[in-house]
Amino acid sequence: MTEQEPDAVKARYARRDAAADEARYSLYGNAAALQAQQERLRAMVRTWADHGWPSLGSRRMLEVGCGSGGNLQDLLRLGATPACLTGIELLPARAALARRLLPKDVTLLEEDAVHANISPASQDAVLAFTLFSSLLDAGFRHQMAQVLWRWVAPGGGVLVYDFVVDNPGNPDVRRVPLQELQALFPKAHLQSHRLTLAPPIARRLPAWMVAPASQLLRPLRTHRLTWAVKPR
Structure with a gap:
């Protein structure tokens, strides 16, 4: 049932190996993760520049499923203002870590995003990074999408980064x-x-080969960054 999906998400994350996740997604000494992050940031900058945003300084931006705050930190590095940023995280341990790592002016909410008190049309961008792929209930996916869309101001959008292929190992x-x-x-x-580039492949390559391989092996790219723009 749709109402049970947040509890199901918590249970699925509880089964994961936290130490393995940290090693898999850490940027330090991990050429595959670092390449994926840098490639994603370049695409974000290009997308928003083409959208007519010369900077992020005054943009109100929110991330659903912000984890320990890595993407919000990236937005700060791109010039976003801390007081304009909001993160929502369902898992208490991840929310607590984000609170320790992020500036105090960043708003952090520890709750189910569907019930978050966010004003309609209050955000220029809502980020959903590997969010929808984690929601296995189709009805809850649609409910979440409707909530995110309601928060977006006309002329803004939802930025989705997610899998476009299934992971047979997960x-x-x-x-x-x-x-x-x-x-x-x-x-x-x-x-x-x-x-x-498909992470199982990228992780097996020497560090110097990851970036050129990602360019040459485009059919083996496993994610999409999609900017869903709300009409004015």
Whole structure:
């Protein structure tokens, strides 16, 4: 049932090996993770610059499922103002770590995003990074998409970074193809970029080969960064 999905997400994350996750996604000494982050940031900057945003300084931006705050830290490095940023995280341990790492002016909410008290049309951008792939209940996916869309101001958008292929080694995630994103945000204009060399391949390559391999092996990219723009 849709109402049970947040508890199911908590249970799925509780089964994961926290130490293995930290090693897999740490940027230090991890060429595959570092390349994926840098490639994603370049695509974000290009997308928002093409959208007519010369800077992020005054943009109100919110991330759902902010984890320990890594993406919010990236927004700060790109010039976002701490007081304009909000993160929502369902898992208490991750929310606590984000609070320790982020500036105090960043708003952090520890709760189910569906019930968060966010004003309609109050955000220029809402980030959903590997969020929808973690929601296995189709009804809850649609409910979450409607909530995120309601928060976005006209002329803003939802920025989705997620899997477009299934991971046979992880039954706790499900791919989110471009066609489904259009169905989740039927009134949006989508701008999308295929990114991220398949991590199992990238992790096996020497560090110096990861970036050129990502360029040469475009059919083996496993994620999309999609900017779903709300009409003015």
